[in-house]
Each structure stands twice: as C-alpha cells, then as structure tokens.
Amino acid sequence: xxxxxxxxxxxxxxxxxxxxxxxxxxxxxxxxxxxxxxxxxxxxxxxxxxxxxxxxxxxxxxxxxxxxxxxxxxxxxxxxxxxxxxxxxxxxxxxxxxxxxxxxxxxxxxxxxxxxxxxxxxxxxxxxxxxxxxxxxxxxxxxxxxxxxxxxxxxxxxxxxxxxxxxxxxxxxxxxxxxxxxxxxxxxxxxxxxxxxxxxxxxxxxxxxxxxxxxxxxxxxxxxxxxxxxxx
Numbered sequence: 318x319x320x321x322x323x324x325x326x327x328x329x330x331x332x333x334x335x336x337x338x339x340x341x342x343x344x345x346x347x348x349x350x351x352x353x354x355x356x357x358x359x360x361x362x363x364x365x366x367x368x369x370x371x372x373x374x375x376x377x378x379x380x381x382x383x384x385x386x387x388x389x390x391x392x393x394x395x396x397x398x399x400x401x402x403x404x405x406x407x408x409x410x411x412x413x414x415x416x417x418x419x420x421x422x423x424x425x426x427x428x429x430x431x432x433x434x435x436x437x438x439x440x441x442x443x444x445x446x447x448x449x450x451x452x453x454x455x456x457x458x459x460x461x462x463x464x465x466x467x468x469x470x471x472x473x474x475x476x477x478x479x480x481x482x483x484x485x486x487x488x489x490x491x492x493x494x495x496x497x498x499x500x501x502x503x504x505x506x507x508x509x510x511x512x513x514x515x516x517x518x519x520x521x522x523x524x525x526x527x528x529x530x531x532x533x534x535x536x537x538x539x540x541x542x543x544x545x546x547x548x549x
Contacts, residue, residue, distance in 0.1 A: 318346045319375070320506075321411075323353030329495065329544040330354070330409050330438040337361045341405040341430055343395055343423070344368075344413025348376025348388075354409070355385040364405070365390040366398060395423035400430050408437040414480065415441045418471035424487035431549040437489060439545045443477025446498075446541025449530070456508075456530035459523035463511055466518055477543030489547030501538035505531040508538065 324331060327350055334340070334357040345351045345365030355363040365376045365388065373392045380388035393399055395417060408427045414420045427437050444464055449456055464474045473479070481494040501507040508531025512524035530536055 318412075319349050319379075321346075321349050323350050323357070325499075326350060327354075327409055327411050327438060327440060328497070329440065329546055330407065331357075333407055333436055333438070334358050335361075338406045339404065340364070341398075341400070341408040341427065342366065343398075343408060343410040343427060344416075345376050345390065346372050346412070348372075348379035348390065350409070350411060351376055351388060351390070352379050352383045352385055355380065355388045356383070359385070359387050361387065361406075363388050364400065366393050366395070368392065368394060396426055398426045398430055402429050403432045405430050406432055406435050408435070410437065410439045412441060414439055414483065415467070415474065415476035416470075416472045420473075420476065420479075420483050421486045424483055424489070428488050428549045433549060435549045437484065437547050437549065439480050439484065439547070440542055441476040441480055443496075443541050443543055444474035445478065446496075448537075448539035450537040450539065451535060453526075453530045455523075455526035459515060459520075459527040460511070462520055462523045463515060466514065466520075477541065480543050480545035481547075484545055484547035487547075489549060491548040493546045495544045497542050497544065499540045499542055501540060503531075504533075504536040504538040507531070507540070508536070 338358040338361040342351045342365045351365040377390040512527045515524040
C-alpha cells in the first residue's frame, strides 16, 4: 500500500488539484497518496482519515518525513467524520468503499464535508475483471476464497461497478464513471498481500498456492479499477 502513488492510483483526482485547495483523503492508509496530494495543493490543507490506528501513525510519519506541514491525519469512522460541513473542496476515497458495509452512509458524510460544488473522486477495484496470467486453477481458487472472505467481513468485491450508483444514492450529481487496469508485474507482492489475508483466516493451503503462483517468473496479475467522480 505504501508504494501507491497519487499519479498511478488516483489519476482522476490529479487534474482537479490546485494550490490552496482543501482536500479530504478518506481511507488514507499509510499516507503515500495523501502526501502526493499535499505536495500539489500546498499551502492548502489535507486531512487524511483512517479507521486503523496503525495506518494513522504511518500516514502521519510519512507526512513528517516529507516535511509536509499542511497534512493532518485523524482516526475516525468513515460514516461519522469529526469534520465541519463545507470544509473541503475535494475528496478522495481510494480503495476503501469496497471494505464498507454501508458505503452510501460514508459517501453522504463526504458530501456533507464538501463545499457546494465540491468534487469527490472514488476509486475501487472490481474483482469481476481480475486476470491471472498465465491461468492457474489453484491460484484462482485462492482468489475465490478471498472473495468469500471479504464478503463475509461486510465488504463488496464488486464495489467498483456500483460506485456511480453509490454516489447518486448519497446525493451527488453529475456523476462520471471510467475504468482502467493496473498491471502487477511482478505479481509476487500482490500475491503475498492476499496470501497474508488468507493465512490470517487459517487458509494456509490456498495462501501457499497463491504465493507459489506469484513466484513464477511469468506471472502477471491484472487488476481492474473503477473511478467515479461526483459533484456535491
């Protein structure tokens, strides 16, 4: 996650960024994208929000290392943001909606925090478009187990295709949706990340199969992403 960058992983937000803009980064994770935003909008303020204390600490440390004084990182529930209304010009929700049991509630909060006419960029993967190259039955079975696991934890592996629908339900207008692919080459890092999630649930066999596939020299993992943009 810390290797993700603004330009590669939030391309729909990049042309909207201007010096002085106030930006909310919902689900900021370890802060690599947050820091990219802050560098572009300085002296504008960026607020990173994450529910995990470890991610809040990592994001704050990343901003400190980059000497970005315009970044503030807070721990909060996505559906109950401790931020005043109309306090942000732009908002990003990258790789977070797919983990939420009630994504519309979170996006309503984003809309409340945005100024009238402000813009939200929401981006999520959609597991219906993932490609494993070359095909491998055991690795694909492991990904199927991960899909079941994410759904059992309240997430949605097909959240990407529903982003436009979620934005409209949250009260956004002028919604645009686009799709793109991210190529994971080498595949070992993403295979290892997913394998760790499986191992945490006792699925060691599936995790091992995924790691073995990822270690192949010709393995490529292609991940489909959906970007949705909505105007508050």
